[in-house]
Amino acid sequence: MATEAAQAPATSPYERIGGIAVLRQITERFYDLMDQDPAYGALRAMHAPDLAPMRESLPNFLAGWAGGPRQWFDANPGKCMMSMHKPFAITRETAGQWADAMRRAIADVAPTDGEIAGALSDVLAQMATGMARD
Numbered sequence: 001m002a003t004e005a006a007q008a009p010a011t012s013p014y015e016r017i018g019g020i021a022v023l024r025q026i027t028e029r030f031y032d033l034m035d036q037d038p039a040y041g042a043l044r045a046m047h048a049p050d051l052a053p054m055r056e057s058l059p060n061f062l063a064g065w066a067g068g069p070r071q072w073f074d075a076n077p078g079k080c081m082m083s084m085h086k087p088f089a090i091t092r093e094t095a096g097q098w099a100d101a102m103r104r105a106i107a108d109v110a111p112t113d114g115e116i117a118g119a120l121s122d123v124l125a126q127m128a129t130g131m132a133r134d
């Protein structure tokens with residue numbers, strides 16, 4: 001017999017984090033930090049001068065990846081985030097800067113569900129670390 005918990009509709013990480021509004025806030029804070037804090041200078045230098053396309057793209061990627069609307073995946077069929085970063089000369093230093101800026105951005109936005117916010121920080125840091133090629 002199914003338990004009550006098993007019958008309850010699953011809440012996606014996307015919903016738990018606060019949906020697209022919170023993902024946009026995190027992304028804005030992340031690119032503001034990357035743009036303004038000299039600690040992320042090497043990471044900033046790898047990106048195009050105009051970060052506006054990234055501010056649009058990253059929350060849409062995160063939305064689909066976390067179980068929400070899949071517009072980024074529909075617009076980029078078959079695109080793998082890890083493979084897409086292979087041409088970039090990502091080092092442990094720049095991957096660490098990415099993970100650190102993202103952890104700060106999530107902490108600053110402080111999503112209501114602290115457990116999913118912490119999990120998001122951890123898994124994104126792992127993903128960034130996995131992109132380092134040195």
Ligand code: HEM
Nearest residue numbers: 046047048057058061081088090094095098127128129131
């Ligand atoms: C490990 C450190 C990382 C570095 C150094 C890095 C660097 C870059 C660079 C240089 C671009 C091209 C954009 C431009 O030229 O302005 C890019 C694109 C992008 N990155 Fe990263 N990235 C990192 C990690 C990540 C992670 C962990 C994610 C996702 C969780 C991510 C998501 C994206 C997205 C969504 C795009 C745009 C792709 C598109 O929509 O076409 N990046 N990244």
